[in-house]
Amino acid sequence: MSNAVIELDQVCLGWRDRVAVRDVTGSFERGSLTAIVGPNGAGKSTLIKGIMGLVSPVRGRIRLGREASEQMACLPQLGELDRSFPVTTYDLVAMGAWKRTGAWKGYGDAEHDRVHAALARVGLADFGPRIIGTLSGGQLQRALFARLMLHDASTLLLDEPFAAVDRHTTEELMALLENWHGEGRTVIAVLHDLDMVRSHFPQTLLMAGQAVAWGPTEQVLTNENLHLARHLCAGDYL
Numbered sequence: 001m002s003n004a005v006i007e008l009d010q011v012c013l014g015w016r017d018r019v020a021v022r023d024v025t026g027s028f029e030r031g032s033l034t035a036i037v038g039p040n041g042a043g044k045s046t047l048i049k050g051i052m053g054l055v056s057p058v059r060g061r062i063r064l065g066r067e068a069s070e071q072m073a074c075l076p077q078l079g080e081l082d083r084s085f086p087v088t089t090y091d092l093v094a095m096g097a098w099k100r101t102g103a104w105k106g107y108g109d110a111e112h113d114r115v116h117a118a119l120a121r122v123g124l125a126d127f128g129p130r131i132i133g134t135l136s137g138g139q140l141q142r143a144l145f146a147r148l149m150l151h152d153a154s155t156l157l158l159d160e161p162f163a164a165v166d167r168h169t170t171e172e173l174m175a176l177l178e179n180w181h182g183e184g185r186t187v188i189a190v191l192h193d194l195d196m197v198r199s200h201f202p203q204t205l206l207m208a209g210q211a212v213a214w215g216p217t218e219q220v221l222t223n224e225n226l227h228l229a230r231h232l233c234a235g236d237y238l
């Protein structure tokens with residue numbers, strides 16, 4: 001499968017009797033940095049869930065290369081996280097090491113050091129003991145980025161990583177994301193800010209139930225394609 005980490009072949013994904021993603025074909029190349037954009041309800045999160053294996057295709061195939069199937073990590077939408085769960089910020093971040101430590105092995109010094117380093121890297125050095133329900137939206141998003149660092153995965157999927165985050169935090173988290181890309185990881189992020197996509201993401205997949213366009217960002221985010229996406233998701237907006 002050439003340099004593709006994830007290949008989609010006429011993928012259709014749905015919820016009960018409703019199709020949310022229709023006939024998407026294409027691939028994410030190893031080391032690429034791709035934004036998935038589109039109006040509300042365009043199927044962006046559903047596609048991420050399909051790639052993660054949380055939703056099975058009703059038609060078509062999603063093929064993961066070996067490194068993606070063994071080393072994939074996801075940053076979920078903030079709304080999908082149960083913030084009332086009584087877990088500390090430290091423990092939330094440490095969960096990222098689960099694949100290395102397993103459920104019973106416990107944490108060695110090296111993993112403790114990694115958690116502290118990740119917390120410090122996202123500006124939460126003193127927040128380890130705080131229960132996650134007491135964090136602001138931006139602080140929680142930083143903690144989720146720290147958890148992704150612990151995963152140390154080669155393929156990273158991020159669903160609206162900058163939602164509920166101020167400009168300063170967005171810039172810091174975007175720098176982290178670009179750093180992962182610079183390290184050769186494959187990064188896929190669902191975003192709404194098209195200016196940010198234009199300035200930071202070389203590849204874009206524009207969704208509107210189906211793939212309207214997929215390729216180099218400047219060729220995808222044309223007025224014509226954006227108009228078509230709005231039309232296909234009538235009633236919604238970009």
Ligand SMILES: Nc1ncnc2c1ncn2[C@@H]1O[C@H](COP(=O)(O)OP(=O)(O)OP(=O)(O)O)[C@@H](O)[C@H]1O
Nearest residue numbers: 015016019020038039040041042043044045046047
């Ligand atoms: N858990 C679910 N159960 C039933 N339908 C769902 C579920 N999640 C999403 N859908 C439906 O699937 C379609 C695509 O939703 P999805 O969340 O993938 O869109 P999105 O592009 O991520 O939207 P947004 O930008 O608003 O987050 C919508 O019509 C939505 O109502």
